[in-house]
Amino acid sequence: MRILVVEDEHKIAGAIKAGLQQENYAVDVEYDADSGLGAALNEAYDVMIIDRMLPGSIEGLDIARQVRDKGIHSPILLLTAKDQIRDRVEGLNSGADDYLVKPFSFEELLARIRALMRRPAQAQSNTITVGDLSLDTHSYQVSRNNQRIELSAKEFALLEYLMRNAGRILSKDNIIAHVWDFDSDVLPNTVEVYMGYLRNKIDKPFDKPLLHTNRGFGYQMADKTA
Numbered sequence: 001m002r003i004l005v006v007e008d009e010h011k012i013a014g015a016i017k018a019g020l021q022q023e024n025y026a027v028d029v030e031y032d033a034d035s036g037l038g039a040a041l042n043e044a045y046d047v048m049i050i051d052r053m054l055p056g057s058i059e060g061l062d063i064a065r066q067v068r069d070k071g072i073h074s075p076i077l078l079l080t081a082k083d084q085i086r087d088r089v090e091g092l093n094s095g096a097d098d099y100l101v102k103p104f105s106f107e108e109l110l111a112r113i114r115a116l117m118r119r120p121a122q123a124q125s126n127t128i129t130v131g132d133l134s135l136d137t138h139s140y141q142v143s144r145n146n147q148r149i150e151l152s153a154k155e156f157a158l159l160e161y162l163m164r165n166a167g168r169i170l171s172k173d174n175i176i177a178h179v180w181d182f183d184s185d186v187l188p189n190t191v192e193v194y195m196g197y198l199r200n201k202i203d204k205p206f207d208k209p210l211l212h213t214n215r216g217f218g219y220q221m222a223d224k225t226a
Protein backbone atom coordinates (compact mmCIF):
# COMPACT_ATOMS: atom_id res chain seq x y z
CA MET A 1 0.00 0.00 0.00
CA ARG A 2 1.30 3.45 -0.92
CA ILE A 3 1.31 6.45 1.43
CA LEU A 4 2.05 10.13 0.82
CA VAL A 5 3.68 12.10 3.64
CA VAL A 6 3.69 15.91 3.35
CA GLU A 7 5.78 17.24 6.24
CA ASP A 8 8.30 20.10 6.21
CA GLU A 9 10.24 18.97 9.29
CA HIS A 10 12.75 16.62 7.70
CA LYS A 11 13.48 14.73 10.92
CA ILE A 12 9.81 13.95 11.48
CA ALA A 13 9.24 13.09 7.82
CA GLY A 14 12.26 10.80 7.79
CA ALA A 15 11.16 9.01 10.96
CA ILE A 16 7.64 8.47 9.62
CA LYS A 17 8.96 7.18 6.30
CA ALA A 18 11.44 4.81 7.93
CA GLY A 19 8.82 3.48 10.32
CA LEU A 20 6.21 2.92 7.63
CA GLN A 21 8.71 1.22 5.34
CA GLN A 22 9.48 -1.17 8.19
CA GLU A 23 5.74 -1.96 8.15
CA ASN A 24 5.92 -2.81 4.42
CA TYR A 25 4.33 0.39 3.10
CA ALA A 26 5.63 2.25 0.05
CA VAL A 27 6.16 5.88 1.08
CA ASP A 28 6.64 9.13 -0.86
CA VAL A 29 7.62 12.32 1.00
CA GLU A 30 7.13 15.95 0.00
CA TYR A 31 8.38 18.86 2.13
CA ASP A 32 6.20 21.78 1.04
CA ALA A 33 2.52 22.36 0.32
CA ASP A 34 2.81 22.95 -3.42
CA SER A 35 4.83 19.79 -4.07
CA GLY A 36 2.51 17.89 -1.75
CA LEU A 37 -0.55 19.04 -3.64
CA GLY A 38 1.02 18.08 -6.95
CA ALA A 39 1.77 14.58 -5.70
CA ALA A 40 -1.68 14.20 -4.14
CA LEU A 41 -3.44 15.18 -7.37
CA ASN A 42 -1.24 13.24 -9.79
CA GLU A 43 -0.32 10.00 -8.02
CA ALA A 44 -2.41 7.19 -6.55
CA TYR A 45 -2.21 6.92 -2.76
CA ASP A 46 -4.02 4.68 -0.29
CA VAL A 47 -3.51 7.18 2.56
CA MET A 48 -2.22 10.77 2.71
CA ILE A 49 -0.54 12.12 5.86
CA ILE A 50 -0.44 15.92 5.64
CA ASP A 51 0.99 18.44 8.09
CA ARG A 52 -1.33 21.40 8.59
CA MET A 53 1.31 24.16 8.64
CA LEU A 54 3.55 23.93 5.58
CA PRO A 55 5.79 26.26 3.60
CA GLY A 56 4.46 27.24 0.18
CA SER A 57 1.59 29.18 -1.31
CA ILE A 58 -1.07 27.11 0.53
CA GLU A 59 -1.34 25.08 3.74
CA GLY A 60 -2.32 21.52 4.59
CA LEU A 61 -6.02 22.29 4.86
CA ASP A 62 -5.95 23.64 1.31
CA ILE A 63 -4.39 20.39 0.07
CA ALA A 64 -7.23 18.44 1.67
CA ARG A 65 -9.87 20.73 0.17
CA GLN A 66 -8.42 20.62 -3.33
CA VAL A 67 -7.99 16.85 -3.21
CA ARG A 68 -11.65 16.45 -2.29
CA ASP A 69 -12.70 19.01 -4.91
CA LYS A 70 -11.04 16.82 -7.54
CA GLY A 71 -13.06 13.80 -6.41
CA ILE A 72 -10.11 11.97 -4.84
CA HIS A 73 -11.34 9.89 -1.90
CA SER A 74 -8.07 8.58 -0.44
CA PRO A 75 -8.12 8.84 3.38
CA ILE A 76 -6.37 11.95 4.72
CA LEU A 77 -4.73 12.16 8.14
CA LEU A 78 -3.81 15.69 9.23
CA LEU A 79 -0.82 16.31 11.52
CA THR A 80 -0.79 19.49 13.59
CA ALA A 81 0.50 21.21 16.69
CA LYS A 82 -2.90 22.89 17.12
CA ASP A 83 -5.09 20.99 19.58
CA GLN A 84 -8.05 23.28 20.12
CA ILE A 85 -11.48 21.84 19.31
CA ARG A 86 -12.10 24.53 16.69
CA ASP A 87 -8.83 23.56 14.96
CA ARG A 88 -9.86 19.91 14.82
CA VAL A 89 -13.31 20.80 13.50
CA GLU A 90 -11.77 23.01 10.82
CA GLY A 91 -9.41 20.22 9.81
CA LEU A 92 -12.18 17.64 9.53
CA ASN A 93 -14.41 20.08 7.65
CA SER A 94 -11.64 20.60 5.10
CA GLY A 95 -12.04 16.98 3.98
CA ALA A 96 -9.63 15.19 6.30
CA ASP A 97 -10.67 11.86 7.80
CA ASP A 98 -8.60 12.03 10.98
CA TYR A 99 -6.52 14.46 13.00
CA LEU A 100 -3.36 13.69 15.01
CA VAL A 101 -1.79 16.27 17.34
CA LYS A 102 1.99 16.57 17.64
CA PRO A 103 3.88 15.17 19.41
CA PHE A 104 2.53 11.68 18.76
CA SER A 105 3.82 8.13 19.04
CA PHE A 106 4.52 6.14 15.92
CA GLU A 107 2.35 3.34 17.30
CA GLU A 108 -0.66 5.66 17.40
CA LEU A 109 0.06 6.95 13.89
CA LEU A 110 0.26 3.38 12.61
CA ALA A 111 -2.98 2.41 14.34
CA ARG A 112 -4.77 5.37 12.79
CA ILE A 113 -3.43 4.53 9.33
CA ARG A 114 -4.64 0.96 9.67
CA ALA A 115 -8.04 2.16 10.80
CA LEU A 116 -8.31 4.50 7.80
CA MET A 117 -7.40 1.71 5.39
CA ARG A 118 -9.98 -0.75 6.62
CA ARG A 119 -13.03 -1.37 4.54
CA PRO A 120 -16.36 -1.50 6.41
CA ALA A 121 -16.47 -5.28 6.11
CA GLN A 122 -13.05 -5.52 7.72
CA ALA A 123 -13.71 -3.05 10.52
CA GLN A 124 -13.79 -5.74 13.21
CA SER A 125 -10.86 -7.76 11.95
CA ASN A 126 -7.22 -7.43 10.94
CA THR A 127 -7.54 -10.46 8.67
CA ILE A 128 -8.28 -10.36 4.94
CA THR A 129 -9.44 -13.57 3.29
CA VAL A 130 -9.91 -14.76 -0.27
CA GLY A 131 -11.07 -18.35 -0.48
CA ASP A 132 -8.87 -20.37 1.88
CA LEU A 133 -6.07 -17.77 1.77
CA SER A 134 -5.79 -15.43 4.76
CA LEU A 135 -3.52 -12.46 5.50
CA ASP A 136 -3.15 -10.77 8.89
CA THR A 137 -2.20 -7.11 8.53
CA HIS A 138 -0.89 -6.87 12.11
CA SER A 139 1.11 -10.06 12.56
CA TYR A 140 2.12 -10.23 8.86
CA GLN A 141 1.19 -13.89 8.79
CA VAL A 142 -0.14 -15.47 5.61
CA SER A 143 -1.64 -18.93 5.41
CA ARG A 144 -3.61 -21.04 2.98
CA ASN A 145 -5.58 -24.10 3.96
CA ASN A 146 -4.04 -23.65 7.44
CA GLN A 147 -0.50 -23.88 6.03
CA ARG A 148 1.84 -21.00 6.86
CA ILE A 149 3.33 -19.19 3.86
CA GLU A 150 6.56 -17.19 4.20
CA LEU A 151 6.73 -14.01 2.10
CA SER A 152 9.26 -11.23 1.66
CA ALA A 153 8.20 -7.71 2.64
CA LYS A 154 7.45 -6.74 -0.96
CA GLU A 155 5.61 -9.97 -1.67
CA PHE A 156 3.47 -9.33 1.40
CA ALA A 157 2.73 -5.74 0.30
CA LEU A 158 1.77 -6.94 -3.18
CA LEU A 159 -0.45 -9.72 -1.84
CA GLU A 160 -2.17 -7.36 0.59
CA TYR A 161 -3.00 -4.94 -2.23
CA LEU A 162 -4.34 -7.76 -4.42
CA MET A 163 -6.45 -9.17 -1.60
CA ARG A 164 -7.85 -5.78 -0.59
CA ASN A 165 -8.98 -5.44 -4.19
CA ALA A 166 -10.18 -9.03 -4.68
CA GLY A 167 -12.35 -9.44 -7.75
CA ARG A 168 -10.96 -6.37 -9.51
CA ILE A 169 -8.68 -6.59 -12.53
CA LEU A 170 -5.59 -4.54 -11.70
CA SER A 171 -3.22 -3.28 -14.39
CA LYS A 172 0.55 -3.33 -13.96
CA ASP A 173 0.60 0.46 -13.72
CA ASN A 174 -2.06 0.38 -11.03
CA ILE A 175 -0.13 -2.21 -9.04
CA ILE A 176 3.14 -0.29 -9.33
CA ALA A 177 1.42 2.92 -8.20
CA HIS A 178 0.19 1.31 -4.98
CA VAL A 179 2.97 -1.13 -4.07
CA TRP A 180 6.18 0.68 -5.07
CA ASP A 181 7.10 4.22 -4.07
CA PHE A 182 7.96 6.94 -6.57
CA ASP A 183 11.74 6.56 -6.19
CA SER A 184 11.78 2.80 -6.74
CA ASP A 185 13.61 1.47 -9.78
CA VAL A 186 10.74 -0.58 -11.23
CA LEU A 187 11.46 -2.30 -14.54
CA PRO A 188 8.69 -3.23 -17.02
CA ASN A 189 8.78 -6.88 -15.96
CA THR A 190 9.06 -6.25 -12.21
CA VAL A 191 5.36 -6.93 -11.62
CA GLU A 192 5.53 -10.14 -13.67
CA VAL A 193 8.52 -11.32 -11.64
CA TYR A 194 6.78 -10.72 -8.31
CA MET A 195 3.57 -12.29 -9.55
CA GLY A 196 5.63 -15.35 -10.35
CA TYR A 197 7.03 -15.37 -6.82
CA LEU A 198 3.51 -15.17 -5.37
CA ARG A 199 2.13 -17.89 -7.62
CA ASN A 200 4.93 -20.24 -6.56
CA LYS A 201 3.99 -19.71 -2.92
CA ILE A 202 0.21 -19.22 -2.77
CA ASP A 203 -1.05 -21.19 -5.79
CA LYS A 204 1.26 -23.94 -7.01
CA PRO A 205 1.29 -25.99 -3.77
CA PHE A 206 -2.52 -25.98 -3.62
CA ASP A 207 -5.45 -27.39 -5.56
CA LYS A 208 -6.69 -24.29 -7.37
CA PRO A 209 -5.32 -20.89 -8.36
CA LEU A 210 -6.47 -17.66 -6.72
CA LEU A 211 -4.21 -15.36 -8.72
CA HIS A 212 -5.35 -14.99 -12.33
CA THR A 213 -3.87 -13.25 -15.37
CA ASN A 214 -6.19 -11.39 -17.73
CA ARG A 215 -3.96 -10.97 -20.75
CA GLY A 216 -3.84 -7.43 -22.01
CA PHE A 217 -5.61 -6.13 -18.90
CA GLY A 218 -3.80 -7.18 -15.73
CA TYR A 219 -4.14 -9.44 -12.72
CA GLN A 220 -7.03 -10.51 -10.54
CA MET A 221 -7.17 -12.13 -7.12
CA ALA A 222 -10.35 -14.19 -6.93
CA ASP A 223 -11.80 -17.45 -5.69
CA LYS A 224 -13.58 -18.27 -8.94
CA THR A 225 -15.33 -21.35 -7.61
CA ALA A 226 -16.86 -19.47 -4.66
